[in-house]
Amino acid sequence: MSSDDDSPLDTVRAQVESEIPDDLNVSRVTYEGPELVIYTETPRKFAEREGLIGTLASTVRKRITVRPAAGTQASPAEAKPQILDLIPEDAGITNLQFYPTTGEVLIEAEKPGLVIGRRASTLREITQKVGWTPEVLRTPPMESSTVDNVRNFLIEERDERREFLERVGDQIHREPTHDTEWVRVTTLGCCREVGRASFILSTPETRILIDCGDKPGAEGEVPYLQIPEANPIPDLDAVVLTHAHLDHSALLPLLFKYGYDGPVYTTQATRDLMGLLQLDYLDVAAKEGRTPPYESAMVRKELKHTITVDYGNVTDIAPDIKLTFHNAGHILGSAVAHFHVGEGFHNVVFSGDVHYTDTRLFNGASNDFPRVETLIMESTYGRRNDYQTDQEDSERKLIQLINDTYEQDGTVVIPAFAVGRSQELMLVLEEAMREGKLPTMPIYLDGMIREATAIHTAYPEFLRDGLRQRILHDDENPFLADQFQQVDGGQEMREDIAGGEPCIILSTSGMVTGGPIMSWLELLGGDPKNTLVFVGYQAQGTLGRRIQSGRREIPFSDRGSRSEQLTLRFDVESVSGFSGHADRNGLEKFVETMHPRPEEILCVHGDESSTDQLSSGLYQKFDVRTYAPKNMETFRFD
Known part of the structure; x- marks a missing residue:
C-alpha cells in the first residue's frame, strides 16, 4: 500500500x-x-x-x-539482421535506426502493417528476440520533403524532447489544487467573422488555448491574446490545434515567441501540414515586403513541442481535463476536439471546421460522443440559403466548364487551397480524364499543392477507405497520374504554360490573397478565352471575394502597391459543392444526429449573418440554448 x-x-x-x-x-x-x-x-x-x-x-x-533499461538489449549490430529476418521482405523497409538512450528502434517501411503483424505479433517477436522496443513509421509513396524534415528534426531532438515530455508528464499528472467548480470558454477570435480562430478553455485548475489563426485578407487582425483570460501566455497548460489551415494555425508559433514552453496537441498529419503552411506563410510575407510576426525558429520550437494524438484516443492533457480527437471530415488530420472536464463535471466539444457528409477524400465528420453539454460550432455556411450544390452536380458543372474552355482553346485557372480542395479536385480531374469525360491535358500544380499531396499519401489512415487502398498500391495511386505536373520553373515556366496548349492550373492561394495565383491573373486574366473557377469559400475582405462579386479592375503589384490596375477579361465562374465546410443543411444534420445532443451551442467562425441565422435556426429547430458570441466574450458553465 x-x-x-x-x-x-x-x-x-x-x-x-x-x-x-x-x-x-x-x-x-x-x-x-x-x-x-x-x-x-x-x-x-x-x-x-x-x-x-x-x-x-x-x-x-x-x-x-x-x-x-540501458544495456539489457542486443547491440545494434547484433539486432539489425535479426529484426530484418523477422520482418517479411514485402514490408519494404527503408530505414532502421537505434536509440540506446530510450531503447527504441525506429523502423520505417512502405508497408508498416507487415512490420506490425497480426495483433502486433511481429513487434512482440522483435522485442522478445533483441530486447528493443520497435516504433514503426510509413514511408510515403510520394517523396515529401516536409515529412522527411519533420521526422529528421524530431529524431535529432529526441533526447531534449524526452526531457520535455517528462516535464509535461509531471504537469499533467500533478495533484489538483482546486475543485472543478466551473468551466469557462473565452472567445479570442473568429466570432461574427471567418478567420483568427482562437479560444481559451479554463477551469479553476487549468487554462488551454484552442487554435491560434490569422484572418485572411486582413493583415494585422490577430486573436485577442492580450486579454486577461489568455495571460500570462507562458503559464498556459496546453495548446490544442484542430487543423492546419492558417486561419486556425498561422499564429501558433507566436505563443513560443511570447514565452510559452508547453505542449501542442494535434494529429500527426496536422503536425506536418502545420509546419508546411506556417513556413510558407513566413515566405509569402517576406516576398511581399511584410515583416513576419515570428521567425522560422519558432516553427521548429513548436514542432518540437508537439504531442500527436490519434482519433479516438482519450488523452490526459491536464489534471482535470481529458482530450479526444474525432474525424472532422474537413482536411487531412482535421479534428473535432472533445474535452472531458473533471470527473464528469462538464463536456465541451469544439467542432473546428467540419464537413458532415463523405467526400472523395474523407469520411464525414464524427459526432458520436460519450457526453456533451456545450458545443462550439463553426458557421461558415450558416445562412438560411447557404445550400451547396450536390457534389456530383458540382463535378458535372466543373467538367462542363473545362470542356467549354478547352473547345475555345483556353486555359482554366482554379485558385485552390493547397490542403484539401486541391486533392479533392485532383481526384475528380484524374477520374474524368481516365473515363473520357475530359480530354487528357496537363494539370499544373503551382505553389505547395504537390508537397501537400505527398503528405496526404504519407498518412492514408486519415483518408476514405477506398482511396486509402488505392494509394497503397503504386499502380492505382491517383495522385501519381502522368498529367499532374509541378510548376517548378518559376515565372519563366508560367509564361511558357500561359502561351502554350490548353491546360488546367491549380494554384495557391485559394482566396487570391497572394502567392502564385497573382501571376496567373496577370498572365491569363486579359484573355476572354480563359476561365477562372472558384471552388472554395472566399472570405470577406479578400481579393477572391471581390472578383467573385463582379470586380474586374483589381489592384496589382508584387509589393501590394495600388498604383497598378489589372483588368480581368476572362470568364469568372463559381462551383459550390467542393468546399471542405458543411453547408447549412450539413450543419443542422451535424447537430440533429449528434449523440448526445448538446444543451447549448455557440455559433462561431462565420460572418455576422451566418452566425446569427444559424444560431436562430438551431434554437427553433432543436430547442437548445444558442448564442452568436462576439470576440472577447466569456461563457461560464457550472
Whole structure:
C-alpha cells in the first residue's frame, strides 16, 4: 500500500509492481507527456506476456509503453539482421535506426502493417528476440520533403524532447489544487467573422488555448491574446490545434515567441501540414515586403513541442481535463476536439471546421460522443440559403466548364487551397480524364499543392477507405497520374504554360490573397478565352471575394502597391459543392444526429449573418440554448 505522502507517480508505480509477475523487473516508471513509460531489465519477458500491457493499462487507466533499461538489449549490430529476418521482405523497409538512450528502434517501411503483424505479433517477436522496443513509421509513396524534415528534426531532438515530455508528464499528472467548480470558454477570435480562430478553455485548475489563426485578407487582425483570460501566455497548460489551415494555425508559433514552453496537441498529419503552411506563410510575407510576426525558429520550437494524438484516443492533457480527437471530415488530420472536464463535471466539444457528409477524400465528420453539454460550432455556411450544390452536380458543372474552355482553346485557372480542395479536385480531374469525360491535358500544380499531396499519401489512415487502398498500391495511386505536373520553373515556366496548349492550373492561394495565383491573373486574366473557377469559400475582405462579386479592375503589384490596375477579361465562374465546410443543411444534420445532443451551442467562425441565422435556426429547430458570441466574450458553465 502507498502512504498519503506518496506522489501520484509513486502510487502508479506501486500499482504496476503489484500487478506484474515476480519474474518481471521494473527499474523505472515515468510519465512522458500523457503516456506512462515503464523501463525494465527484462524486456523480452514482458514481450512474452501477451495481454499484460493491456491489463496494466486498464488498471492504471493510462496508455503504457515498455522500454528496455540501458544495456539489457542486443547491440545494434547484433539486432539489425535479426529484426530484418523477422520482418517479411514485402514490408519494404527503408530505414532502421537505434536509440540506446530510450531503447527504441525506429523502423520505417512502405508497408508498416507487415512490420506490425497480426495483433502486433511481429513487434512482440522483435522485442522478445533483441530486447528493443520497435516504433514503426510509413514511408510515403510520394517523396515529401516536409515529412522527411519533420521526422529528421524530431529524431535529432529526441533526447531534449524526452526531457520535455517528462516535464509535461509531471504537469499533467500533478495533484489538483482546486475543485472543478466551473468551466469557462473565452472567445479570442473568429466570432461574427471567418478567420483568427482562437479560444481559451479554463477551469479553476487549468487554462488551454484552442487554435491560434490569422484572418485572411486582413493583415494585422490577430486573436485577442492580450486579454486577461489568455495571460500570462507562458503559464498556459496546453495548446490544442484542430487543423492546419492558417486561419486556425498561422499564429501558433507566436505563443513560443511570447514565452510559452508547453505542449501542442494535434494529429500527426496536422503536425506536418502545420509546419508546411506556417513556413510558407513566413515566405509569402517576406516576398511581399511584410515583416513576419515570428521567425522560422519558432516553427521548429513548436514542432518540437508537439504531442500527436490519434482519433479516438482519450488523452490526459491536464489534471482535470481529458482530450479526444474525432474525424472532422474537413482536411487531412482535421479534428473535432472533445474535452472531458473533471470527473464528469462538464463536456465541451469544439467542432473546428467540419464537413458532415463523405467526400472523395474523407469520411464525414464524427459526432458520436460519450457526453456533451456545450458545443462550439463553426458557421461558415450558416445562412438560411447557404445550400451547396450536390457534389456530383458540382463535378458535372466543373467538367462542363473545362470542356467549354478547352473547345475555345483556353486555359482554366482554379485558385485552390493547397490542403484539401486541391486533392479533392485532383481526384475528380484524374477520374474524368481516365473515363473520357475530359480530354487528357496537363494539370499544373503551382505553389505547395504537390508537397501537400505527398503528405496526404504519407498518412492514408486519415483518408476514405477506398482511396486509402488505392494509394497503397503504386499502380492505382491517383495522385501519381502522368498529367499532374509541378510548376517548378518559376515565372519563366508560367509564361511558357500561359502561351502554350490548353491546360488546367491549380494554384495557391485559394482566396487570391497572394502567392502564385497573382501571376496567373496577370498572365491569363486579359484573355476572354480563359476561365477562372472558384471552388472554395472566399472570405470577406479578400481579393477572391471581390472578383467573385463582379470586380474586374483589381489592384496589382508584387509589393501590394495600388498604383497598378489589372483588368480581368476572362470568364469568372463559381462551383459550390467542393468546399471542405458543411453547408447549412450539413450543419443542422451535424447537430440533429449528434449523440448526445448538446444543451447549448455557440455559433462561431462565420460572418455576422451566418452566425446569427444559424444560431436562430438551431434554437427553433432543436430547442437548445444558442448564442452568436462576439470576440472577447466569456461563457461560464457550472
